[in-house]
Amino acid sequence: MTPVLVVENLIKTYPAFRLGPVSFKVEAGSIMGFIGRNGAGKTTTLKSILNIAHPNSGSIRYFGQELPGNERAIKQRVGFAGGAADCYPRKKIADIIAVTRNFYDNWDDAAYRKYMGIFSIDPQKTPRELSEGMKVKLNLAIALSHRAELLILDEPTSGLDPVSREELLEIFAALKERGVAILFSTHITSDLDKCADYITYIRKGELVASDTMESFLSGHRMRGEGSNLEEIMLRCEKEDYRDKFAE
Amino acid sequence: MINLLNKELRLSAHLLSYLFLAFSLMALIPGYPILLSAFFICFGLFQTFQNGRETNDVLYSALLPIDKKDVVKARYIFVCLIQITAFILMAGLTSLRMVFFASAAPYMNNAMMNSNPVFLAWTLLIFALFNTLFVGLFYKTAYRFGKPFIAFIVASMPVICIAEVLHHLPGLEFLNTSDRLPLQLMLMLSALAVYVSATIISCKAAQRNFEMLDL
Structure with missing residues (x-):
C-alpha cells in the first residue's frame, strides 16, 4: 500500500538554523509520533511539508503524488x-x-x-x-x-490538562481504527507511549531515528539508553548545567 | 476565486472597511480638502490588513486547498471592490453637485477643490498609490503593515497638497470649474487607466512575493 506521506532528504536552512536532511514516511491508518525538544525543528518540518515554508531541497510526496504541482488536490485530503x-x-x-x-x-x-x-x-x-x-x-x-485521510497535528496536546489529553489520545486511537493516518508532533512523549506506531526523532535539526515504535524502543533499551520515550529523550538531550556554571 | 472572495467579505474584512465608505460623502463638503475622503477609505481598508494579522487570516488561507497566489488576487479584488464602490458613490455625488448645485454660493466661493471629474481622477490616483505602495509592500512579508502604510502616507499627502494647489495656478483654473467637462473627463479616464494598470502590475508582483514567503 502506498504510504500517505513520504518525506525524503528534506533540508531547510535559516540564517541561524539548519533542518535536515530529514526523511520519514507515514503509513495509512497509523500514528507517527514526531518528537524532539522545543526548537528541534518539528514545526519547521511540518510547515515545509504543508508548503507554508519552502524547503531548500528534498522531496515530499502525498498519496504517491509530488507536493509541487498537486497542492490543491493533496490539501483536499489532508487536515491540519x-x-x-x-x-x-x-x-x-x-x-x-x-x-x-x-x-x-x-x-x-x-x-x-x-x-x-x-x-x-x-x-x-x-x-x-x-x-x-x-x-x-x-x-x-x-x-x-x-x-481527511491524513491529519497533521502540531503539538495538539501541549497546554492541555491531563483529562483533555487523555480524551484526545482516545480520539486519535479511534480515528486510526477508521483508517486515518496521523502525524503528531509533540515534546510530551508520554502521549506517544500510549498511541504511536512509529517514531521520528529529531535533535537540533538533525534526524536521529525514524522507525517503528517497537524497534525504536528495543534498540535504545539494548544500548541502556532508557526503556520509554521520555527516558530516551532525557538521556539524549539533557545538558549538565552544573558543569556549565562551574566553568 | 468566488469562495476566496466570499472568505474575504465574510471572514477577513474588518467592519471599518465597509463603514468608511461613508467618507465618500465628503465629496460634497465645501471649504475642506475633499481628497482626504480617498485617504480615509484606504485607511478603512488598512483595518482589514491589520485585522488579518490578528486573526491568522494568511495562515488559514495558505492551508486551504487553493493556489497560494489566489490568496493575494482575492485580497486585491476585495480592495478594488471597496474602492470602486467608493468611486461610484463619489461619482454620483459629484454629478448631483454639478447638476443641481453648480452655482450654489458655498461651491462658487470655495477656495478648496470642488468635486468634479478632476477630483475623481485624483481619487483614482490615491487609490493606485494605496494598491501599489501599501498592498504591494505588505505582501513582501504578509505581516508587516506599518512601513507600507507610512510609505502610502508619505506619497499620498503631497499628492493631496499638489491637487489643492494646482487649480490656483494661472492657466490651470479649469481643474476646479464645472466647464471644460470633456477635458476633465479625459483626465479622469487617464487616471482610470493608471489605476487599472498600477493595480494589475502590483498584484502580479505581490503574488510572486507571496509565493516565495515562509509563513
Whole structure:
C-alpha cells in the first residue's frame, strides 16, 4: 500500500538554523509520533511539508503524488490542527464553517454535525470561547468533515490538562481504527507511549531515528539508553548545567 | 476565486472597511480638502490588513486547498471592490453637485477643490498609490503593515497638497470649474487607466512575493 506521506532528504536552512536532511514516511491508518525538544525543528518540518515554508531541497510526496504541482488536490485530503491554527477567534464557528466548507469537494454536512455533537462544540460560540482542547477538537471536526485521510497535528496536546489529553489520545486511537493516518508532533512523549506506531526523532535539526515504535524502543533499551520515550529523550538531550556554571 | 472572495467579505474584512465608505460623502463638503475622503477609505481598508494579522487570516488561507497566489488576487479584488464602490458613490455625488448645485454660493466661493471629474481622477490616483505602495509592500512579508502604510502616507499627502494647489495656478483654473467637462473627463479616464494598470502590475508582483514567503 502506498504510504500517505513520504518525506525524503528534506533540508531547510535559516540564517541561524539548519533542518535536515530529514526523511520519514507515514503509513495509512497509523500514528507517527514526531518528537524532539522545543526548537528541534518539528514545526519547521511540518510547515515545509504543508508548503507554508519552502524547503531548500528534498522531496515530499502525498498519496504517491509530488507536493509541487498537486497542492490543491493533496490539501483536499489532508487536515491540519495546531496552536498556530487559531484563526478568526471572534467569528462565530458557524460562520467560519459556512465559508470553509465551500473549499472542500468532499465536505459532508452530516459528518460535520456528527463530529460537532461528539466533541460537544456549540457552533454559535466563537473560537476564543473554546478551551485549548476544544480548539483542537474543532480543527479535527473540520478535517474529518472533509474526509481527511491524513491529519497533521502540531503539538495538539501541549497546554492541555491531563483529562483533555487523555480524551484526545482516545480520539486519535479511534480515528486510526477508521483508517486515518496521523502525524503528531509533540515534546510530551508520554502521549506517544500510549498511541504511536512509529517514531521520528529529531535533535537540533538533525534526524536521529525514524522507525517503528517497537524497534525504536528495543534498540535504545539494548544500548541502556532508557526503556520509554521520555527516558530516551532525557538521556539524549539533557545538558549538565552544573558543569556549565562551574566553568 | 468566488469562495476566496466570499472568505474575504465574510471572514477577513474588518467592519471599518465597509463603514468608511461613508467618507465618500465628503465629496460634497465645501471649504475642506475633499481628497482626504480617498485617504480615509484606504485607511478603512488598512483595518482589514491589520485585522488579518490578528486573526491568522494568511495562515488559514495558505492551508486551504487553493493556489497560494489566489490568496493575494482575492485580497486585491476585495480592495478594488471597496474602492470602486467608493468611486461610484463619489461619482454620483459629484454629478448631483454639478447638476443641481453648480452655482450654489458655498461651491462658487470655495477656495478648496470642488468635486468634479478632476477630483475623481485624483481619487483614482490615491487609490493606485494605496494598491501599489501599501498592498504591494505588505505582501513582501504578509505581516508587516506599518512601513507600507507610512510609505502610502508619505506619497499620498503631497499628492493631496499638489491637487489643492494646482487649480490656483494661472492657466490651470479649469481643474476646479464645472466647464471644460470633456477635458476633465479625459483626465479622469487617464487616471482610470493608471489605476487599472498600477493595480494589475502590483498584484502580479505581490503574488510572486507571496509565493516565495515562509509563513
